Amino acid sequence: MSHISHSSSVVQALDNIRGALENLNVAGTGIYFQQLANGPFEQVLVFNSDDQIFLNANANPPFFHSTGQGILTDLYGKALPGSKGLSSLPVDPSELDDATQWPPKQPEPFNAPPVNNEHTTRIGFAKNFISFGDGSSLGTVGASLAKILRLKNGGAQFWESSVQAVCESSGRYEGARGMLVFGGSAYFPVWPDSSADQIKLLSAGFPARLVRCFKLVLRPDQK
Numbered sequence: 001m002s003h004i005s006h007s008s009s010v011v012q013a014l015d016n017i018r019g020a021l022e023n024l025n026v027a028g029t030g031i032y033f034q035q036l037a038n039g040p041f042e043q044v045l046v047f048n049s050d051d052q053i054f055l056n057a058n059a060n061p062p063f064f065h066s067t068g069q070g071i072l073t074d075l076y077g078k079a080l081p082g083s084k085g086l087s088s089l090p091v092d093p094s095e096l097d098d099a100t101q102w103p104p105k106q107p108e109p110f111n112a113p114p115v116n117n118e119h120t121t122r123i124g125f126a127k128n129f130i131s132f133g134d135g136s137s138l139g140t141v142g143a144s145l146a147k148i149l150r151l152k153n154g155g156a157q158f159w160e161s162s163v164q165a166v167c168e169s170s171g172r173y174e175g176a177r178g179m180l181v182f183g184g185s186a187y188f189p190v191w192p193d194s195s196a197d198q199i200k201l202l203s204a205g206f207p208a209r210l211v212r213c214f215k216l217v218l219r220p221d222q223k
Contacts, residue, residue: 032045052206088101158188
């Protein structure tokens with residue numbers, strides 16, 4: 001009996017290793033997480049990127065944009081050679097103060113209305129383009145929400161989250177449809193009190209770290 005149990009444990013361990021490798025070997029990257037998929041056709045990509053973000057305050061309209069110089073990595077920091085991410089988000093700098101305001105406590109129960117959406121309605125619309133360096137790419141567009149939290153050391157934590165739909169694709173994702181959600185953050189050791197100085201700081205450029213999650217269905221699996 002113990003021999004059978006031991007054999008079963010070995011088989012289970014090998015199955016676990018094989019499953020882990022299957023999530024890492026698509027296109028030679030570690031960004032596929034099929035354990036997060038729902039249904040037989042969905043593919044799930046999760047990855048990170050570090051980039052430099054700038055506020056173009058004098059443009060009409062003003063907008064945040066990434067340089068595309070940051071390379072994509074898996075969640076362990078392994079670079080995806082030749083990859084990059086581009087984004088732009090039109091903003092009204094006068095609404096920066098609203099980013100420091102947080103939503104109110106919601107009325108119970110959480111699984112029924114009403115919903116109080118105060119301080120979540122000044123939403124911008126962004127577009128993103130992800131190139132994987134092998135001719136494959138995904139373009140998306142959708143709504144974004146930013147928040148700023150002042151910190152005890154005089155600095156600030158900046159967050160932007162977005163939910164976007166795929167609008168174009170190429171390479172191994174040609175014709176794919178699906179959704180992107182991402183969360184980006186930046187840390188400012190010093191956060192000025194005046195709006196003018198805040199805009200100046202953001203316009204000078206700042207490093208941001210983003211984690212992106214795509215849920216896709218490829219063209220061959222669509223009707």
